[in-house]
Structures are given as C-alpha cells and as structure tokens.
Amino acid sequence: MTSVEYKGEKFEVKDGFLDLGLLEITDISEIKGLDKLKINHLELSSNEITELKGLEQLKNLETLNCGSNNISDISGLETLSNLRILHLASNQISEIRGLDELTELKELYLRGNQILKLEGLDSLSSLQKLDLSWNLITKIEDFDALESLEILWIAGNQLTKIQGLKNLKNLKVLNLAGNQISEIQGLEYLENVNEIYLNDNKIREIQGVEHLSQLETLWITANNI
Known part of the structure; x- marks a missing residue:
C-alpha cells in the first residue's frame, strides 16, 4: 500500500513520508491502512491524539x-526499534516511560510538557540530542547512560543546582536558561562543551568554568551578577 484513508479522504505516501498533520485526528486506529505501510517518516503533529496505540506495525x-x-x-x-527521531513536544506528558526499546534513538524532543522527574532514559545510550525545556523538572538525574549526548536543552524548568552531568563527556551544547540556579557548579566534567546558556537564573558570580578549554560561548545575562 502507498496510501491511507481518514474520514473518507486519501493521503499518499511520498518517498517514505506520510503527512497526517492538522487533521483533528483523535484516534490513530481510525487511520485506515496505516498498519500496512512501510514508511520512514510519519507526521502526526497538531492533532488531538491522546495515546500512541496503533503504530505497532510501523x-x-x-x-x-x-x-x-x-x-x-x-x-x-x-x-519501533528503528526509530531515530521522536518529537513529543507540547503535549500533556508527566512521566517518561515506554522508551526502553528505542535503543537506536538519536533525537528526543519533549519540550513543553508537564514532566516532573527525569526517569526512563537509561536505555537510550545512542541519544545525541535531548530537549526537555519548559517542563516542571526540579533535579537533573538519570543521565548516567547518556554518554553519546551532544546537545541538552533543559531551559525553563525549576532547577536550583547543576548536577548529574558527570558522564556527559561528549556534550557540546548545554542550555539551562530560565531556571532557579544560584551557583555555577558541576560543569567541570564537561570537557568538550562549546556552548553554555545560563541566562535568566539567580547566579551571583561567574566561577566554575575556568577549566572548560573548549568553551566558546557563555550566556549569563539576566542574573544577579
């Protein structure tokens, strides 16, 4: 099959890509023929979907x-063991779970949800880019296995300190803007980091970045310095 049907309208697959965005879809199982497709990229953004059941055959x-x-x-x-990129931004997610089998995942976008605690990430050892901005996270944890991570966005949360980054040896970009951080500590392990964003926090003095030899950009505006 090279097409699916939803509410009487046919949607064609083009070069392995199927676009079903902006269709007011509430239930994935109502998309006729989806389970018969062999596609690489599925667009389901800006709908009214509440759960992800119905994708098992892709x-x-x-x-x-x-x-x-x-x-x-x-x-x-x-x-979905071949999944490389997963966008789940701007939903109602409060817990990260159900991703344990996605060991090939390289990019995960979870910004703009209601996540309280960092968990359920320890099997994602191939992950290179992680966006957790604009959630309700109070503590950085469960990053021990993310040794391939290069970009971490965790801006706009409720963090009060920098911690849990010890194993992120390959990290190049770290965005902690818009939190409640008062001290720059816990960055000394990031030997390959190029960019750090700490603007809009509660930092009183610049320290703890002296030994970051690869650091090129440090944003620290809108603090108490």
Whole structure:
C-alpha cells in the first residue's frame, strides 16, 4: 500500500513520508491502512491524539512527529526499534516511560510538557540530542547512560543546582536558561562543551568554568551578577 484513508479522504505516501498533520485526528486506529505501510517518516503533529496505540506495525519508522497533541501516555512505541527521531513536544506528558526499546534513538524532543522527574532514559545510550525545556523538572538525574549526548536543552524548568552531568563527556551544547540556579557548579566534567546558556537564573558570580578549554560561548545575562 502507498496510501491511507481518514474520514473518507486519501493521503499518499511520498518517498517514505506520510503527512497526517492538522487533521483533528483523535484516534490513530481510525487511520485506515496505516498498519500496512512501510514508511520512514510519519507526521502526526497538531492533532488531538491522546495515546500512541496503533503504530505497532510501523517497524521501518525512523522519524515520528507527534508534537502538539493531547498525549499523556507515551507507551505503545515498544516495537519501533528503528526509530531515530521522536518529537513529543507540547503535549500533556508527566512521566517518561515506554522508551526502553528505542535503543537506536538519536533525537528526543519533549519540550513543553508537564514532566516532573527525569526517569526512563537509561536505555537510550545512542541519544545525541535531548530537549526537555519548559517542563516542571526540579533535579537533573538519570543521565548516567547518556554518554553519546551532544546537545541538552533543559531551559525553563525549576532547577536550583547543576548536577548529574558527570558522564556527559561528549556534550557540546548545554542550555539551562530560565531556571532557579544560584551557583555555577558541576560543569567541570564537561570537557568538550562549546556552548553554555545560563541566562535568566539567580547566579551571583561567574566561577566554575575556568577549566572548560573548549568553551566558546557563555550566556549569563539576566542574573544577579
């Protein structure tokens, strides 16, 4: 099959890409023929989807965009072992779980959700880019296995200190802007970091970055310095 049907309208697959964005979809299982497709990229953003059930047969999928929906439960992706890029920004997600089998995942976007605690990431050892901005996170943890991570955005949360970054030896970009951080500590392990964003925090003095030999950009405006 090279097409699916939703509410009487046909949507064609083009070069392995299927665009089903902005269709007011509430239930993925109502998309006729989706389970018969062999596609690499599925666009489901800006719908009204509440759960991810109905994608189990898309075993060739490499990119999935489910941003700007009403998703609260992200289970249902366990069979998508080839997934490389997963967009789940701007949903209703409060817990990270159900991603354990996505060991090939390289990019994960979870900005603009309601995540309170960092968990469920320890099997994502191939992850290179992680966006957790604009959530409700109070503590950095569960990053021990993310040794391939190069870009970490965790701006606009409720962090009060920098911690849990010890194993991120390959990190190049760190965005901690818009938190409640008062001291620059815990960055000494980031030997390859190029860019650090600490603007809009509560930092009183610049210290703890002296030994970061690869650092090129340090944003620290809108603090108490």
